[in-house]
Ligand SMILES: NC(=O)C1=CN([C@@H]2O[C@H](COP(=O)(O)OP(=O)(O)OC[C@H]3O[C@@H](n4cnc5c(N)ncnc54)[C@H](OP(=O)(O)O)[C@@H]3O)[C@@H](O)[C@H]2O)C=CC1
């Protein structure tokens with residue numbers, strides 16, 4: 044048996060807190076399977092420190108774990124457990140920098156509006172930690188996301204109670220989108236012939252061309268897309284929807300992905316804020332410009348910066364802001380108690396999590412009185428807006444879904460090699476003037492051209508042929524393994540999808556598809572087909588591009604299981620090895636808030652427990668490590684018992700939380716290892732542990748509950764103090780002793 048090694052990522056917020064409790068247990072247990080757990084810090088704070096090591100004294104340097112992982116996922120045999128991490132918006136980035144500086148790490152400030160070449164360079168360096176900077180780097184494989192069979196079976200037997208009924212009549216909730224001049228409408232797509240080096244240029248109506256991006260090494264057979272969002276059309280659209288929301292007495296809500304689409308979506312967000320506050324901006328252009336208000340960072344930026352004004356002017360503007368809130372439609376709220384709206388910060392409402400919640404909540408969002416109300420859900424680009432409207436129409440016609448009977452929708456997502464329907468940040472540009480943006484090859488041939496007006500958002504995306512081939516193969520493998528129909532969600536009316544359809548049609552015949560039920564449908568048709576089956580209790584596999592992968596793997600788990608944290612998210616790496624993502628959701632900032640206020644962490648680590656099972660199976664397979672297989676099977680059984688016994692964290696203080704849940708996983712895992720007879724050494728080690736945990740169950744549960752109820756200080760938000768975190772996340776001395784003695 045070779046020793047095995049599993050890399051466990053240290054991330055941010057709730058999952059990082061949960062790891063402080065779970066990881067010592069995993070380490071102690073797996074030591075006896077010959078498995079070493081290496082912790083790699085890829086948190087936002089850790090990435091800032093690693094990227095600016097040259098600013099730090101030697102003793103405060105942080106290794107660049109993300110760079111190491113980037114190499115490792117391209118090598119066979121790598122085994123990674125990846126927890127959700129912050130994809131930072133600018134406000135999150137600046138807050139993390141400030142915290143590090145206050146802790147004595149002399150990292151530089153983020154130059155939002157660079158004035159010198161040095162600042163421009165610094166901004167470039169920071170772009171490596173901004174937005175979705177981790178996932179696209181690690182995802183060197185396509186995604187297989189599904190609920191483990193035991194988790195789905197449990198959900199059907201014990202349906203979650205979060206679903207609210209849809210009104211039988213009268214709901215005015217609807218998705219609204221542009222009808223022209225959006226990314227969908229302008230998209231062009233080609234399959235690249237020979238490999239070449241290309242560049243992106245802006246050709247103004249008059250004058251010299253400007254190079255926006257140089258040295259793009261294009262590969263043979265990759266799919267290249269370009270598209271443009273016309274910002275005047277976008278602003279006109281926003282203005283019209285403000286009127287619609289007001290007319291229908293509905294909330295206005297905006298659903299974007301400003302974290303992952305870190306260049307385009309904050310700008311689209313900022314235009315919405317600007318249209319909302321149009322009168323104010325028209326009245327005070329100079330004052331707001333002098334304050335360097337950046338509406339891409341939300342209303343919060345405006346509110347913070349006007350604090351610097353002389354009292355009289357400031358109060359005048361505050362009165363006008365209040366009047367704007369009264370005259371415009373009501374906004375959906377993020378936190379009605381604190382007056383935080385959908386437009387306060389670009390990272391507060393993220394489409395993959397926000398749209399499913401509307402559906403779960405009977406077509407409603409929270410208003411400023413803290414009550415649920417219908418909403419006009421603004422999703423400007425048409426590419427995926429309409430499939431959400433299909434769900435809304437289905438619920439209006441047939442009522443809320445029933446988690447006790449719903450069929451399961453799993454996903455095979457095209458994600459490998461960045462699959463840049465997403466992650467296209469380094470090829471997203473704001474048009475510097477009226478003209479044409481061209482993709483040129485090294486022979487000076489124009490591959491694609493897009494006409495732009497000043498301020499328009501140009502996006503270019505690349506999808507590699509190798510990734511598409513592997514994705515088709517994985518889709519077929521899942522169809523074969525489950526017998527469920529596999530539906531490719533692709534729209535022939537969309538340029539990018541039309542190219543992908545050609546490739547799917549070329550690669551399907553390379554596999555044995557006999558007896559399989561495989562379809563290619565537009566996202567709207569696929570949604571209708573899938574929802575029909577869901578209501579009949581039948582399972583369906585969605586085989587999708589990267590964005591639908593993201594959206595659907597929150598949507599269906601939230602409806603079926605109550606949260607996407609209960610998903611298995613397996614990424615078989617192209618080079619062999621595996622990346623096991625835990626859950627499909629985010630890092631739950633609300634959970635940290637609750638933990639700090641009342642000492643209760645409601646984060647459900649089921650995603651982490653579940654991810655460890657296939658990771659152990661991989662270790663068993665790769666290293667011939669039979670003990671890894673044994674520990675994996677034991678954990679799988681333990682998870683079943685844990686679910687049956689209802690030991691998941693509650694949402695309420697003074698009831699079981701993440702730490703209690705993790706104690707029960709340890710107890711049941713140890714009991715399974717003690718009960719088996721395959722490996723005598725393991726049995727002898729774990730029998731006394733299981734006994735001790737069992738005998739001390741009441742005392743440990745009491746310790747863990749006693750730790751709740753008061754305020755908690757972990758010495759920071761983005762870079763908490765490890766010892767303080769440890770103290771709060773491991774508050775039972777008896778439990779710690781048993782685990783640490785192992
Ligand atoms: N894979 C990754 O690395 C991902 C990272 N992100 C990042 O996460 C942050 C927040 O994103 P956002 O989309 O708002 O998502 P959240 O993390 O806030 O999740 C939305 C809601 O889902 C529920 N939820 C999610 N995970 C769990 C869990 N493990 N246990 C219990 N409930 C859970 C919570 O609902 P409730 O509070 O009602 O209990 C939560 O508020 C952002 O920084 C984003 O960039 C987002 C998606 C994926």
Ligand SMILES: O=C(O)CCC(=O)C(=O)O
Nearest residue numbers: 130175178302303593627
């Ligand atoms: O990388 C990110 O920012 C988010 C990823 C995500 O939401 C997902 O993969 O489901």
Ligand SMILES: [Mg+2]
Nearest residue numbers: 395593597627
């Ligand atoms: Mg997602």
